[in-house]
Amino acid sequence: MTQSAIVKALANNGYSNNPDTLTSSLAIVNGWDSSANVPEDFKGSLNICITVWTYPTNMTTTSERMQMMIGNIGAAFTCPIAYRAYTSGTWSNWVFANRNSQILANTNFDSYTTDGVYGYSNASGNGIKNAPANYGTLVVFHTTGAYAQLSIDTAGTIGTRSYTSSGWSAWNLYNPDKTKAHV
Numbered sequence: 001m002t003q004s005a006i007v008k009a010l011a012n013n014g015y016s017n018n019p020d021t022l023t024s025s026l027a028i029v030n031g032w033d034s035s036a037n038v039p040e041d042f043k044g045s046l047n048i049c050i051t052v053w054t055y056p057t058n059m060t061t062t063s064e065r066m067q068m069m070i071g072n073i074g075a076a077f078t079c080p081i082a083y084r085a086y087t088s089g090t091w092s093n094w095v096f097a098n099r100n101s102q103i104l105a106n107t108n109f110d111s112y113t114t115d116g117v118y119g120y121s122n123a124s125g126n127g128i129k130n131a132p133a134n135y136g137t138l139v140v141f142h143t144t145g146a147y148a149q150l151s152i153d154t155a156g157t158i159g160t161r162s163y164t165s166s167g168w169s170a171w172n173l174y175n176p177d178k179t180k181a182h183v
Contacts, residue, residue: 016028016029016049016060017030017031017033017036017037018037019037019039019051019069020062022049022051022061023059023060023061024037025050025051025052025104025172026048026174027048027144028046028047028049029046029048029049029069029100030046030047031044031045031047032044033142037135039082039094039096041071041096042069042071042082043122045071047069047070047089048069049067049068050067050069050070050150050160051065051066051067052065052067052068052160052162053067054143054146054149054164056162056169062089062145064085064086064087064139065085066083066085066143066146066148066162067083067084067085067092068081068083068139068148068150069081069083071083080138081097082094082095082096083097083139083141084141085143087143088142091141093126095141097115097117097139097141101127102119102120103119103120103138105126105127106126106127106128107127107128107129108128108129109129109130109149110129110163110168110172112138112149113142113147113163115137116138117136117137117138118138118140119136119137119138120136120138121134121135121183122134122135130168131155132151132153132159132171133150133151133154133157134152136151136153136154136157137152139151139152143148143163144155145165146162146163148160148161148162148163150172157173157174158173158174159171159172159174
């Protein structure tokens with residue numbers, strides 16, 4: 001997706017104050033609105049919300065999906081990240097992610113299915129397989145039988161993919177005028 005396409009999509013959708021009603025993969029959630037349906041850490045800021053549907057051909061407000069919200073940098077220079085899942089007609093509680101650990105050399109992103117936030121560096125031939133970039137942060141979250149991974153690399157590329165019984169999907173990459181293959 002080009003930078004102009006992302007900007008146009010966000011501009012056409014405007015701000016939302018309720019992530020429950022989002023039907024786009026990438027949106028801005030307005031935490032300044034007093035009626036905002038967001039956790040306290042996301043109030044008083046504009047937040048990025050990424051939604052990954054279990055079945056991307058059915059992107060509705062009643063479909064199973066996972067969301068991750070990235071907040072603005074707070075007073076303590078922290079950037080809140082939280083995720084949740086929608087299954088069987090109910091949203092889970094927001095879970096705040098903490099940096100878990102560094103992804104080790106000679107591992108495979110396919111095996112990362114434990115909820116959390118991980119740093120990674122695939123420089124100098126570290127042998128990390130199925131990573132969409134050489135350096136970045138991997139966020140993992142799941143619901144029953146389905147997993148989602150979100151990668152944010154040091155160049156600003158956001159990648160998402162999901163896992164169901166048929167295996168891992170390809171990485172969907174969002175970066176101005178760039179595409180990348182698996183490393």
